[in-house]
Amino acid sequence: MMVQLLATLEKITQDLPEEWLENVQYVSADGIYQNNENQKLTKGILQVKLLSPINPRKIKDQELSSPGMAKLDKYGVPHCISGHRLKLKGFDATKEQYIWTYPVFDPKYKQEGFSCTEACRVQCCNGAKTGRTVRIQKLLAPQIDSEFPHHLQSFKTKYAERTAIERVNAQAKEGLSMRRVHKRGRVAVEAQVDRCILTAHALAYMSVHETGHLYRGWTKLSA
DSSP, rough: OOHHHHHHHHHHHSSOOHHHHHHHHHHOOGGGOSEHHHHHHOOOSSHHHEEEOOOTTOOEEEEESSEEEEEETTTTTTEESSSSSOOOEHHHTTTTEEEEEOOOTTTOOOOOTOOOOOOHHHHHHHHTTOEEEEEEGGGGGGGTTTTTTTTTOOOOOOOHHHHHHHHHHHHHHHTTTTTSSSSSSSSHHHHHHHHHHHHHHHHHHHHHHHHSOOOGGGTTOOO
């Protein structure tokens, strides 16, 4: 996978204008690309961050000795004795610890529908009003990228932009006849692809013009 990523990054640097490359902030990829080598490769070539979800590979769940905690799952998320996944607050770079909070009582990270018995609450956090905070050493969760931890909402929001692009690509293939090319020769094929892309941009523009915002329904040719 490193060879494929290298070839893709090098092609990007060759094909895109320098002023475009200066505005690139992230490179999104599937979880199979998530490792330290690919992170260094992306930074070395484009000087940007590689966003890739966790691929636990052979990592298994492990028990936690912390009071009120049941396990640390293969994605590096601690689970309490009530069965809830804790929410990540951030990373303490000085102590190299991930800071997790309780999704039942913490007002900022509270999730609707979650509950906890009084007995579990006492055992887990001694009845604290906002639940408890758990610190997990970085070494216990090597699958998490400490530079931009996967479990932060900011990571999830940024990575979700990739799925929007994939929907556009799918619609270009299925709705704008880009899956099968019926032309011969590089120039003719590029012309067909260019027409598809221009049509997609026109639909997006009409969506914004008519609604005031980018309505994703335009990918279904509803504009």
